[in-house]
Amino acid sequence: MTKITDFKPAADKGFRGLRIAITGGTSGLGRALVRQFSAAGARVAFVARTADRVKQVAAETGAVGLVGDVGLKDDIYPLALQIAGTLGGLDLLINNASILGPVPLIPLADTDCEDLEQALAVNLVGPFRLTKALYGALASSAREGHGALVVNITSDAAVNAYPEWGAYGTSKAALAHMSAIWDAEAAPQGIRFLAVDPGDMDTAMHAAALPDTDPATLKRPEDAAAELIERIRAALADRQTALEAASA
Amino acid sequence: MIAADTPDHRAARLLTVGPDGEIRHRRRSDLATLFDPGDVVVANDAATLPASLHGRHEATGAPVEIRLAGWVTPGDPTRFRAIAFGPGDHRTRTEHRPPPPRLTPGDRLRLGPLTAVIERLLDHPRLAALRFVGNRASVLAGLARHGRPIQYAHVPAPLALWDVWTSIAADPVAFEPPSAGFALDWRTIAAWRERGVRLATLTHAAGISSTGDLALDARLPFDEPYRIPEATSDAIHRAKRRGRRIIALGTTVVRALEAAASSGGGVIAGAGIARNRIGPETRLAVPDTVLTGMHAPGESHYELLRAFADDGTLRRAAESAHEGGYRSHEFGDVMLLARQRVATMSWPATEHEEGCAMVLS
Ligand SMILES: NC(=O)c1ccc[n+]([C@@H]2O[C@H](COP(=O)([O-])OP(=O)(O)OC[C@H]3O[C@@H](n4cnc5c(N)ncnc54)[C@H](OP(=O)(O)O)[C@@H]3O)[C@@H](O)[C@H]2O)c1
Numbered sequence: 079m080t081k082i083t084d085f086k087p088a089a090d091k092g093f094r095g096l097r098i099a100i101t102g103g104t105s106g107l108g109r110a111l112v113r114q115f116s117a118a119g120a121r122v123a124f125v126a127r128t129a130d131r132v133k134q135v136a137a138e139t140g141a142v143g144l145v146g147d148v149g150l151k152d153d154i155y156p157l158a159l160q161i162a163g164t165l166g167g168l169d170l171l172i173n174n175a176s177i178l179g180p181v182p183l184i185p186l187a188d189t190d191c192e193d194l195e196q197a198l199a200v201n202l203v204g205p206f207r208l209t210k211a212l213y214g215a216l217a218s219s220a221r222e223g224h225g226a227l228v229v230n231i232t233s234d235a236a237v238n239a240y241p242e243w244g245a246y247g248t249s250k251a252a253l254a255h256m257s258a259i260w261d262a263e264a265a266p267q268g269i270r271f272l273a274v275d276p277g278d279m280d281t282a283m284h285a286a287a288l289p290d291t292d293p294a295t296l297k298r299p300e301d302a303a304a305e306l307i308e309r310i311r312a313a314l315a316d317r318q319t320a321l322e323a324a325s326a
Numbered sequence: 327m328i329a330a331d332t333p334d335h336r337a338a339r340l341l342t343v344g345p346d347g348e349i350r351h352r353r354r355s356d357l358a359t360l361f362d363p364g365d366v367v368v369a370n371d372a373a374t375l376p377a378s379l380h381g382r383h384e385a386t387g388a389p390v391e392i393r394l395a396g397w398v399t400p401g402d403p404t405r406f407r408a409i410a411f412g413p414g415d416h417r418t419r420t421e422h423r424p425p426p427p428r429l430t431p432g433d434r435l436r437l438g439p440l441t442a443v444i445e446r447l448l449d450h451p452r453l454a455a456l457r458f459v460g461n462r463a464s465v466l467a468g469l470a471r472h473g474r475p476i477q478y479a480h481v482p483a484p485l486a487l488w489d490v491w492t493s494i495a496a497d498p499v500a501f502e503p504p505s506a507g508f509a510l511d512w513r514t515i516a517a518w519r520e521r522g523v524r525l526a527t528l529t530h531a532a533g534i535s536s537t538g539d540l541a542l543d544a545r546l547p548f549d550e551p552y553r554i555p556e557a558t559s560d561a562i563h564r565a566k567r568r569g570r571r572i573i574a575l576g577t578t579v580v581r582a583l584e585a586a587a588s589s590g591g592g593v594i595a596g597a598g599i600a601r602n603r604i605g606p607e608t609r610l611a612v613p614d615t616v617l618t619g620m621h622a623p624g625e626s627h628y629e630l631l632r633a634f635a636d637d638g639t640l641r642r643a644a645e646s647a648h649e650g651g652y653r654s655h656e657f658g659d660v661m662l663l664a665r666q667r668v669a670t671m672s673w674p675a676t677e678h679e680e681g682c683a684m685v686l687s
Contacts, residue, residue: 142463155487156470162373163403163466163498211491213512218371218496221527222555263512266519 093311094119096225097165101148101208102175103141104131106281107231110303111172116141118307123161125175148175148204149196158211168215169225170310173205173253176231179245181286186244194245201249205230206256213269220268225314229306230257232273243287270317274309276302328651329480330658333489338509338659341620341647345664347639349646354660357617358514363522364570366561368613370504370578371527373495376473376487377502377534380415381437388427389413390435392442392456393476394501395534400551400597401499403465404458407448407548409537419479420538429454438472440465450542476502476534480655499551500532505656506576506617524565526558530582530600535627546626550600552582559586559595562612566591573662574613577630580604587611606632615664620647620654635666 098115102108103124112124112135122141126132129145136143142164146153162168179197180189209216209228220226235243236250254273261271278284280296338354352360361367377394389412396407412424428451433444435456445455458465475490492507494515515525530552537543562572562583574580585600586593593612604610610633621628622644631640643661652659 144467152486155491159373159376159470159487159498160463160466162496164463166401167497211488214371214373214491214493214495215497217494218527218529221557223557263516266516267512 092118093307096120096169097167097219098122098170098172099161099165099168099212100124100172100174101204102126103143104128104135106283107276107279107299107302107306108172108174109135110299111174111306112139112141114300114303114307121165123165125157147200148173148208149177149200151207154204154207154211158208158215161212162215167219167224168212169219170227170229170314171209171212171216172229172231173208174229174231175204176201176250176283177246178283178287179249183242183246183287185242189245194248197245197249198252201246202252202256205253209260213264216269217267223318225317226267226269227310227313227317228257228260228269228271229310230254230271230273232257232275234275234277236273236275268317270313272309272313274306276306328653328658330653330655331481332483333481333485333657339650339652340509340659341643341650341652341661343635343639343643343661343663345667347635347642347666349643351646351650354509355514357509357662358517359521360662361518361521361523361571361573364524364565364568365573366524366526366565366570367518367573367575368526368528368558368562368579368583369492369494369507369510369575370500370530370532370582371492371494371496371507372500372504372529372531372578373492373498374475374487374490374500374503374532375498376469376475378416378474378476379437379440379442379469379472380474381435381440383427383429384434384436386427390426391415391423392435392437393534395453395537396501396548397499397531397551398455400531400599403462403469404460405445406456406458408442408454408456409534409542410452410454416477417479417482420536423538425451438468440468440472450539452537452539453542478536478655481657494527496527497529499529500578501534502532503656504530504532504576504578505619506579506660508657509617509660510575524561526555526561528552528554528558528579528582530578532578543626547581547600547603550578550581551597552585552600553597554582554586554593554595556595559593563590563592571614572612573615573617575617577604577616577618577627580610580613580616580630580633583612584608584610603629604633605629606637608633610634610665613665615662617660617662619656619658620644620652620661622654631663634663639666 103112104126116139125144127147132143146157177200180193216226232254233250235247236254257271257273279299280293340352340354342350379392391411393409394406398405410426435442441459442456475485490503533548581600
């Protein structure tokens with residue numbers, strides 16, 4: 079609701095004032111992103127289902143914590159309202175919240191239809207709904223020469239046919255492809271979409287999927303977040319160059 | 327006209343009234359091809375708050391409905407001007423709604439998870455300034471959970487936020503949807519881009535359209551804050567200089583553009599408060615054409631249309647819409663109304679108006 083009128087995301091200003099929403103901000107990669115973006119002076123709102131943990135991360139980082147389930151249709155607009163309302167618009171949306179589907183992992187032939195639907199609801203339809211509800215805010219950011227970037231977190235399971243990763247891998251493959259189509263359609267509006275695989279990380283999700291892995295062989299989510307932030311910095315700088323070229 | 331009673335905006339039809347008063351029946355999708363390269367379409371990108379809150383008056387236990395209707399400080403969601411109703415909901419016509427319990431400063435209202443305190447009455451027993459207990463984030467969370475879109479008896483089924491956010495909805499500052507924006511979709515916007523028609527936006531906190539109380543309705547529209555980006559004012563200046571048309575999507579856009587009009591035929595960028603009223607006496611400085619819902623004489627929106635066209639033209643348009651079975655209200659059909667040439671020619675000619683007359687010819 080407050081408009082940040084003086085913000086220009088030129089590379090030299092870094093992320094100061096950038097309006098960012100991150101789903102799944104209370105664990106793993108999402109929490110590392112909330113911490114690092116908040117420390118860089120961005121205005122951050124994040125979402126997760128568990129109220130206590132939302133409160134904790136909000137208190138620790140100063141970011142705005144929102145309780146909601148991206149897999150529920152009725153939660154999406156209330157979340158979009160709070161995101162656009164508290165940040166006064168939106169420049170960057172990171173769809174990071176995700177579930178594995180049935181745990182322990184099982185073959186598709188054993189997977190209940192309802193579990194597949196639930197994985198699709200959280201990992202694919204949720205990001206679609208939230209992006210759609212916030213698309214006007216992102217388009218407004220683009221018109222004013224700010225960021226306007228959507229990052230969808232995918233996985234190598236979207237590309238490789240890993241046995242027993244059926245529900246999750248299918249949802250992530252669809253999310254990656256949807257990101258590419260969004261990007262083609264939204265580019266003329268000045269909104270970019272990236273699908274990013276963060277790599278194997280030492281997080282709650284990984285432990286649930288593959289409990290026997292030695293954590294020492296996995297990326298720290300903090301490092302994955304730092305890498306992702308570099309990619310985002312580059313994408314925003316590209317956009318800025320393209321915008322300046324277009325207006326010259 | 328038939329009242330549109332569901333938020334299904336896909337079927338909308340389009341009545342066009344050209345600068346010579348020529349009436350044509352078209353489809354809403356024709357909007358994609360009706361404008362020329364260099365024309366600028368200005369839309370209101372305000373998203374709509376869930377501004378209707380049901381609850382109880384703490385002192386008496388009496389049921390109340392609060393409809394947030396105006397900002398006290400633009401952008402601060404803890405304080406609003408609001409209209410209060412007694413028992414019942416939107417399915418009862420507002421003019422038949424019983425009054426709220428007597429409100430006095432300091433009274434507390436329990437509205438779901440939110441508590442509001444009446445700060446003062448604003449010269450009417452239904453109109454008050456109130457303050458929500460809590461900070462920006464907790465108030466927004468409460469509104470998100472408990473608030474519903476303001477709606478009226480002609481749409482009985484409860485509306486959700488997705489029914490009232492237009493496809494360009496960005497900053498949630500409006501109390502009712504800037505409904506001409508329902509005619510927009512991203513396909514149309516892409517088609518405009520291909521043709522060289524520019525979409526520009528402003529953000530105008532569209533207020534409440536009706537209270538059901540004659541004395542209060544006479545005070546509508548309330549003061550409405552707006553913000554015009556530099557990019558929009560630049561686009562308007564460029565278009566005006568080159569004799570292109572400015573098409574205002576909706577009455578709120580007309581109001582904001584006129585409130586921000588500068589002497590040179592453009593608009594001043596930045597934040598402002600629209601206090602202006604637009605009617606037959608208004609000499610429009612900025613928009614050449616307005617896209618609007620179908621309005622009947624007597625409504626405040628109809629008064630605004632009289633700035634674009636004489637009563638005879640508006641009457642012919644209304645008759646034509648009636649015969650054609652057009653649907654009225656916010657989810658209904660739309661009319662594209664060009665400022666009538668006759669009206670333009672009768673004004674003292676300035677450089678700017680000659681430019682406009684050229685466009686209209
Ligand atoms: N870890 C890996 O090795 C790996 C590899 C490739 C890709 N990825 C991807 O990276 C992203 C982050 O994974 P991670 O390992 O950091 O996950 P994580 O540690 O399990 O954290 C998931 C976060 O999402 C939230 N969340 C889950 N379901 C939600 C829902 N329906 N609505 C809202 N929030 C929800 C969780 O909080 P609540 O439970 O309280 O809601 C939590 O904050 C995911 O997209 C994942 O698919 C991970």
